[in-house]
Amino acid sequence: MTYATVMVSLALNQPNHARLQAAGELADRFEATIVGVAAAQFASPLYFTDGTEAQRLIDQEETSVKRRLADLEAEFRAATKTRGGRVEWRSALDFPARFVLSQARCADIIVSGGESPAFSDAFSLASPKDLVMQAGRPLLVVPDRADWLDLRSVLVAWKDTPEARRAVVDALPMLRKAKDITIVEIPEEGDDRAEVAARVSDVTAWLARHGVTSTARVSELAGNETAAVQLERIAGDVGAGLIVAGAYGHSRFRELILGGVTQYLVTQTARCVLLSH
Numbered sequence: 001m002t003y004a005t006v007m008v009s010l011a012l013n014q015p016n017h018a019r020l021q022a023a024g025e026l027a028d029r030f031e032a033t034i035v036g037v038a039a040a041q042f043a044s045p046l047y048f049t050d051g052t053e054a055q056r057l058i059d060q061e062e063t064s065v066k067r068r069l070a071d072l073e074a075e076f077r078a079a080t081k082t083r084g085g086r087v088e089w090r091s092a093l094d095f096p097a098r099f100v101l102s103q104a105r106c107a108d109i110i111v112s113g114g115e116s117p118a119f120s121d122a123f124s125l126a127s128p129k130d131l132v133m134q135a136g137r138p139l140l141v142v143p144d145r146a147d148w149l150d151l152r153s154v155l156v157a158w159k160d161t162p163e164a165r166r167a168v169v170d171a172l173p174m175l176r177k178a179k180d181i182t183i184v185e186i187p188e189e190g191d192d193r194a195e196v197a198a199r200v201s202d203v204t205a206w207l208a209r210h211g212v213t214s215t216a217r218v219s220e221l222a223g224n225e226t227a228a229v230q231l232e233r234i235a236g237d238v239g240a241g242l243i244v245a246g247a248y249g250h251s252r253f254r255e256l257i258l259g260g261v262t263q264y265l266v267t268q269t270a271r272c273v274l275l276s277h
Contacts, residue, residue: 002173003030007107007137009100010038010072011125012065014113019142020079022149022272023111026140030173033086035107036076039099040065041123065093095122097130104135109170114143115266128266132247132275138170139247139276143269150241150272154178156214157231157261158185160199163246167276168203171244172210174274181207181214182238186227193218228264240271247275 008023010016027034042061069091080087092099104110112128132139142149151174158164168175175181183203187196200216207214219230235243247262265273 001169003032003108005033005035005107006030006109006111007035007037007100007104008076008111009096009113009126009131010036010076011096011113012038012040012068012072013121013124014116015144016072016075016113017079018144018146019111019113020076021147022140022142024080024083025149026109026111027080027083027086029177032108033088034080034083035088035090035103036073036080037090037100037103038069038072038076039092039094039096039126040069041093041095062093069093096124096126097122097134100126100131101134104131104137107137109138109140110135111140111142114141114269128275132262132266133277138167138274141266141273141275143272145269146272151178152241153180153239154182154242154244155231155235155238155240156181156183156203157243157245158183158200158203159246160185161246161248163248163277165246167244167246167274168207170276171274172212174242175207175212175214175244176210178212178242180238181212182217182234182240183207183214184217184219184231184234186219186230226260228261231261232264232268232270235271243271243273245273245275247277 003026006023006026008019023034042065073089076089090103110131112131115128128139128141156168183200185196185200187193196218200218204214204216245265
């Protein structure tokens with residue numbers, strides 16, 4: 001398994017340098033095509049007018065959106081100018097999440113920025129929450145402060161679920177290039193630690209059969225600490241530059257209401273995260 005096509009989702013109202021850097025590094029490591037994708041939609045004003053004036057406002061705003069999308073294309077092409085012919089650009093006047101999701105069929109992995117806990121604009125950026133739960137592709141979330149894709153130490157946040165199993169498979173190409181890999185499970189109240197240890201050992205053995213060496217770890221019980229806090233502490237202990245995890249929602253009816261650990265992973269700013277759902 002490899003990544004033959006890396007798609008990077010760009011945003012109008014967020015910095016794009018970090019995600020472009022990570023996507024370029026992925027494309028270089030795997031000799032992949034890199035596809036830049038962006039969309040934005042005209043946001044109707046909160047006041048009403050009609051006739052010629054209304055049309056003038058619509059035309060003016062659509063022109064502005066097209067100009068900003070053109071600026072994003074120029075930024076993308078400048079960042080990928082050494083990639084030769086294996087570069088594509090796709091954009092549209094559309095809701096960003098809807099457009100990126102419609103294009104995800106051509107990608108092996110999608111690279112996105114993180115989610116701001118204070119700002120989200122469905123008219124100008126594709127939220128990683130939308131992408132990870134609906135794209136059917138692994139999502140690499142790259143915080144703005146991550147200036148490179150650091151694979152020296154990778155932490156796999158294990159949970160015996162289909163999502164975590166899928167995440168480890170999706171991450172295999174990167175795990176094969178990582179230096180140190182730690183598989184950790186954070187026990188829940190009432191869990192038998194011997195059973196937890198056996199599960200994590202099974203994962204390390206499975207990886208070994210794929211030529212990947214890893215270390216099994218079971219988190220110690222930590223009082224009232226949440227799983228997210230424990231995961232952050234362990235990531236700091238091992239110096240993780242990347243966390244691999246399954247993505248979970250609270251409700252099958254509305255999966256975009258993310259679970260606590262998944263919410264933390266798309267909003268934290270310290271390291272890259274690969275998520276699969």
